[in-house]
Amino acid sequence: MRHVPAVMHLLVCSTFVVLNAAHVGSASAQVQDSAPLEILYGFTLIDGKGGAPIEDAAIAIRGNEILTVSSRRELLSGPDAPRDAEATNLGGGYVIPGLIDAHVHLATSPNRQRAEAELYRMLYAGITGVRDMAGDGRALASLARDSRLGAIDAPDVYFSALMAGPSFLLDPRPQSSAAGETAGEVPWMQAITPETDLVTAVARAKGTYATGIKIYANLDPDLVSEITREAHRQGMHVWAHSMVFPTRPLEVVNSGVDVVSHVCRLAWEGMANAPTEYHHDQVPLYANLDPESAIFTELFEAMKREGTVLDATLAMYARAAENPDNPLSDRCQVAFARSLVARAHREGVPIVAGTDFPAPASDPYPSLHLELEELVNFGGLSPMAAIESATRVAATALGIGDTHGVLEHGRPVTFVLLDRDPLDDIGNLRSVKAVWKNGERFDRSGYRLPEAERPRTPQTSPDSGPASVQQALERWLAMWRRYDLDAVGDVFLQAPAVTFLASDSEELIEGFDEVLAWHEGQGFVDGGFQPDEELWLEDTLVSDFEDSAVVTATWRFGSRIGPDEATRGPLSMTIVRTSSGYRIVNLSMSVRRVGGEP
Ligand SMILES: [Zn+2]
Numbered sequence: 001m002r003h004v005p006a007v008m009h010l011l012v013c014s015t016f017v018v019l020n021a022a023h024v025g026s027a028s029a030q031v032q033d034s035a036p037l038e039i040l041y042g043f044t045l046i047d048g049k050g051g052a053p054i055e056d057a058a059i060a061i062r063g064n065e066i067l068t069v070s071s072r073r074e075l076l077s078g079p080d081a082p083r084d085a086e087a088t089n090l091g092g093g094y095v096i097p098g099l100i101d102a103h104v105h106l107a108t109s110p111n112r113q114r115a116e117a118e119l120y121r122m123l124y125a126g127i128t129g130v131r132d133m134a135g136d137g138r139a140l141a142s143l144a145r146d147s148r149l150g151a152i153d154a155p156d157v158y159f160s161a162l163m164a165g166p167s168f169l170l171d172p173r174p175q176s177s178a179a180g181e182t183a184g185e186v187p188w189m190q191a192i193t194p195e196t197d198l199v200t201a202v203a204r205a206k207g208t209y210a211t212g213i214k215i216y217a218n219l220d221p222d223l224v225s226e227i228t229r230e231a232h233r234q235g236m237h238v239w240a241h242s243m244v245f246p247t248r249p250l251e252v253v254n255s256g257v258d259v260v261s262h263v264c265r266l267a268w269e270g271m272a273n274a275p276t277e278y279h280h281d282q283v284p285l286y287a288n289l290d291p292e293s294a295i296f297t298e299l300f301e302a303m304k305r306e307g308t309v310l311d312a313t314l315a316m317y318a319r320a321a322e323n324p325d326n327p328l329s330d331r332c333q334v335a336f337a338r339s340l341v342a343r344a345h346r347e348g349v350p351i352v353a354g355t356d357f358p359a360p361a362s363d364p365y366p367s368l369h370l371e372l373e374e375l376v377n378f379g380g381l382s383p384m385a386a387i388e389s390a391t392r393v394a395a396t397a398l399g400i401g402d403t404h405g406v407l408e409h410g411r412p413v414t415f416v417l418l419d420r421d422p423l424d425d426i427g428n429l430r431s432v433k434a435v436w437k438n439g440e441r442f443d444r445s446g447y448r449l450p451e452a453e454r455p456r457t458p459q460t461s462p463d464s465g466p467a468s469v470q471q472a473l474e475r476w477l478a479m480w481r482r483y484d485l486d487a488v489g490d491v492f493l494q495a496p497a498v499t500f501l502a503s504d505s506e507e508l509i510e511g512f513d514e515v516l517a518w519h520e521g522q523g524f525v526d527g528g529f530q531p532d533e534e535l536w537l538e539d540t541l542v543s544d545f546e547d548s549a550v551v552t553a554t555w556r557f558g559s560r561i562g563p564d565e566a567t568r569g570p571l572s573m574t575i576v577r578t579s580s581g582y583r584i585v586n587l588s589m590s591v592r593r594v595g596g597e598p
Pocket residue numbers: 103104105133356
């Protein structure tokens with residue numbers, strides 16, 4: 001169909017559609033019929049199917065339904081042009097389908113205000129759908145409901161319910177996402193063993209309003225296959241990490257999952273020995289791996305055969321590589337990751353644009369734009385292929401390919417008007433003029449950067465670390481005031497020797513990577529944000545021994561307006577002097593009194 005001249009095909013279609021619009025058999029047809037017939041024109045159309053753009057295009061819409069996509073001439077002055085339509089000139093530009101970020105986390109440790117701010121930024125940047133890859137199912141269902149009903153300015157939210165081996169559920173992120181209940185036992189964070197009744201487990205996951213099961217870690221190949229089979233039987237999608245430990249990428253793909261995330265984890269397919277559990281400190285031997293090798297040929301053949309989509313999250317790796325303090329920077333070799341994406345694309349493996357990290361809060365555009373630029377500049381995708389990766393391919397990955405991702409008759413009124421041509425330069429996706437989602441229009445001129453999202457403070461170099469114990473303490477407090485994940489590396493010693501006893505975890509947290517993960521589980525994000533609650537210290541006592549110091553204090557967390565309501569408890573902290581200033585090497589915070597309790 002792609003090779004039939006577009007205008008010929010649409011001409012036939014438009015006659016049918018305009019005449020039969022009243023007979024479209026949807027439940028909302030009667031409501032739709034009372035909406036005025038509108039024709040938007042004055043733009044070039046990129047429909048998401050990968051074919052040549054239609055210049056001087058027009059779209060006929062009624063309510064939230066696209067009736068016809070055609071040329072302006074056809075729709076406004078052709079023999080079948082409707083007489084009673086309201087015609088609106090969009091004044092030039094490029095229309096593309098609404099974009100989809102296929103990998104976000106909106107509620108690892110839920111904060112409604114932060115999630116809404118991120119969703120708002122996404123919507124005004126042309127993102128009309130997101131796939132959340134696991135978090136607190138209660139919060140996600142609420143966001144999904146409110147976005148679907150238009151109660152918040154947000155993309156439509158599709159989310160997953162997580163399944164993993166019991167040992168993974170001890171990780172601070174699922175612990176946060178199940179707060180108040182037990183991670184592993186709640187339907188959105190389930191621990192799976194060979195004894196689990198999978199029919200019930202999948203049904204419970206489905207009952208959370210999730211679209212897919214996320215298979216995370218610590219499950220053997222038989223269990224991954226059984227979960228996938230049962231989920232598909234119950235009409236759920238299956239989204240897996242590309243390496244599930246001990247289940248390897250090829251085994252994950254052969255189990256029939258729909259999408260695999262994280263290109264760098266595909267490297268484990270090339271390693272004779274791979275870790276058997278998620279929490280490990282091994283790194284693939286990238287020097288011995290060749291993206292062109294037969295191992296990856298076999299893997300990509302399997303992905304094509306199974307129709308497995310690759311959610312590469314390439315920009316996340318590229319960004320980590322720029323910051324040696326980022327613990328991901330030595331887990332992934334970005335040159336390898338880029339070459340592997342380029343090869344997968346060349347071989348015909350479908351690639352979706354997913355990010356897995358938020359852009360700095362001060363950036364008026366979200367991270368999806370970074371991922372798309374990365375895919376074009378380093379992943380071998382043309383701008384057209386990149387647009388498809390965030391529209392048609394992404395809709396397929398989310399299981400909404402029948403209704404979303406391309407612009408044609410019968411689809412919802414969900415698209416983006418750009419000022420400049422994204423096929424000329426993928427960076428032109430940052431020239432949004434307006435966004436339509438489910439028939440509602442949002443003009444970019446109405447977008448306001450929330451006040452809390454001030455430009456981030458410049459990153460300090462390791463050489464300019466805190467020069468005194470007091471400064472180290474203040475920097476730690478500042479990190480909490482901003483919930484700034486980047487600042488964690490400026491405050492703690494970045495070494496396995498770091499220990500941390502947090503009030504919400506029963507076990508000692510050991511090593512900088514785990515400390516960082518704990519903060520992430522608490523809702524810390526790159527660039528930070530302004531939280532509702534504040535952490536502060538009282539009765540602080542500093543014993544300075546010149547090369548090290550011990551701080552004891554009472555910590556409080558809550559609102560300064562009602563300090564008696566704040567959660568509080570004792571704190572002790574050991575700070576050491578290093579070549580890059582004073583750093584925390586041990587921290588212990590426990591709860592003695594929960595806010596509001598007598
Ligand atoms: Zn993720």
